Amino acid sequence: MMKLTKQLKTAILTVVLLPIRVSIICFFLISGWLLACLGLWGLTEEDLRAKPLAGWRRKLTPVLCFLGQSVYRAGGMNVVVKGKQADRKEAPILVIAPHSTFLDGGIIYATGFPSIIVRRESGTNPYIGKLINFTQPVYVWRDDPDSRQNTIKEIISRATSDQDWPQILIFPEGTCTNRSCLITFKPGAFYPGVPIQPVCIRYPNKLDTVTWTWEGPSALKLLWLTLTQPYSYCEIEFLPVYTPNEEEKRDPKLFANNVRAVMAKALGVPVSDYTYGDCKLMARAKEMNLPNATSLVEIQKIRHRLNLHQANVEENLLNSNVLCQNCDRIIFSEFCKLLNLSPNEHATQHLFRLYDKNCNGVIDFRDYLLGVLALSNSRTTLDAVKLACKIYDTSGLGRLSVEDFSKALFHTLAFSKEYAFEIFEQVDRNKLGYITFDNFLAYAVKKAEFANLFSLSHEEKFIPQRNGEICPNDFAKKVD
Incomplete structure (x- = not known):
């Protein structure tokens, strides 16, 4: 009332x-x-x-x-x-x-x-x-x-x-x-x-x-x-x-x-x-709809404390193709083993808890990988999409199911599941039930709605046009 x-x-x-x-x-x-x-x-x-x-x-x-x-x-x-x-x-x-x-x-x-x-x-x-x-x-x-x-x-x-x-x-x-x-x-x-x-x-x-x-x-x-x-x-x-x-x-x-x-x-x-x-990083993560966007600054600082950034552990893990069999559900001991971390380290425990939103001792390791890798090494958004397609590829062969593809686009371009399904159907003209990243790339380069992926840097695309003014807003007062 x-x-x-x-x-x-x-x-x-x-x-x-x-x-x-x-x-x-x-x-x-x-x-x-x-x-x-x-x-x-x-x-x-x-x-x-x-x-x-x-x-x-x-x-x-x-x-x-x-x-x-x-x-x-x-x-x-x-x-x-x-x-x-x-x-x-x-x-x-x-x-x-x-x-x-x-x-x-x-x-x-x-x-x-x-x-x-x-x-x-x-x-x-x-x-x-x-x-x-x-x-x-x-x-x-x-x-x-x-x-x-x-x-x-x-x-x-x-x-x-x-x-x-x-x-x-x-x-x-x-x-x-x-x-x-x-x-x-x-x-x-x-x-x-x-x-x-x-x-x-x-x-x-x-x-x-x-x-x-x-x-x-x-x-x-x-x-x-x-x-x-x-x-x-x-x-x-x-x-x-x-x-x-x-x-x-x-x-x-x-x-x-x-x-x-x-x-x-x-x-x-x-x-x-x-x-x-930090604010710029969070703004870009939020705009892309990366997993755990609001915590990524804290996550990166913990990674530095654990020297994960110097060893390029996540990058090497992804390139080695030796990932967990069920990466969407791994427990703490598996998390430590994959990243070669001590389970007794407080920072390790805190890092895991940041992704364990339901407090059930299980996290989606793919979300962790995308979150820490998509914003590193000055990657463009197109690079992030390619990375997400590799991370969420359940076949391990570069063949993306509609669920894999929609998850990749949801966490990089913030596309809804319905819109990603539409794109998938247009790319999968032969009704194979899967597409590859290259298939998507060939489709996207011809579409005006994806033009920004090929013409602008991530800095230009993802800094909100508010005179560069951005910030963490965890405790913002809301307007009715």
Whole structure:
């Protein structure tokens, strides 16, 4: 009954409130865009990177901040600011966490339009590019192999410059999370070794309509749900400036971890050793529907602890064609024997338990093999499909039954069993009752729906298009 009431309320506000809010938001956004165009008139990108804006251009900043804040107010977002923002002389860099939504971008209007770290493609966007460029951002060039080092050099140069550059605003997690913890901070903000000001951001709302992660609703749905709430709250808290000691200046990772600990304490959340790379791995595993996708980061870390990665045990086992007779049901002692592990090792026991979901002492070893091998050695998705076809081939002769084939596609391309059956029937024109991977390959290369398997890398296909923002979402609050 309560859910029905919420849905009815959202429907009514969609008709009554949403059009008004969207109209007002568009007015402020267009006004800000026009003002940014004026402020950038006559300036090249080199000019923006060479020196900070000054004179009448700099005086436009407070007006742009007012317009940006008005956008959020028009959308029903009440921003509550706690603490005091330090100026650039006290803290050249602001680090913001946790980063959980595209709405976090509004913090630039509450902090005086600081410079941000952004992909170069965003600056060329005809809609928001002008507003981004007015912050004099530090650009990341994805097609430049030296981009990371160049970005760090630019951050150091800006943070230690005598010129009156804006403060630099950085989300050190590098990705969106669900605010249940603080993941590992990337060290970019901490390389300059200058005082930084930690800034905590919270959304203390009964209904979470903002969290934007790879398991949650889309950006458009979240925006709609937020705009159809009577009001929402965002809380920004400026913590005291953190001045690094000599050891932290020499070790950016130590500096980052210590700042993270301070912020986690203020937020009342734990820290997690997940990294941005871990999040990317889980995102790809989830997108592919690999077995045990949400645990694969932990599984890979256990494998490293057991030195399985150095010995390439699983790869050698698969290539040797000496697998268990009934790989879909093996017990712990068989698992240890296959991987040459000690059954008394705690890590071995934990690794087995991660796959023993039913706690019956039996696991599907094929799921384990695919999970640990499909994401290794920079394999493409096509490689993963080939690998799955070999792993789930019950004949051992490369002849895939419809059940083998459907399982391979389910755990690599996330195809339903019904769709895989349809493909199988189209490939098996001679009604042999089996197909080979090469048969499938010959079929797929002619079909438009499989074009991405042959044209894009796994990085391009499987990083969700959310500005690269992905995260583990094990404890995400759900939107009704």
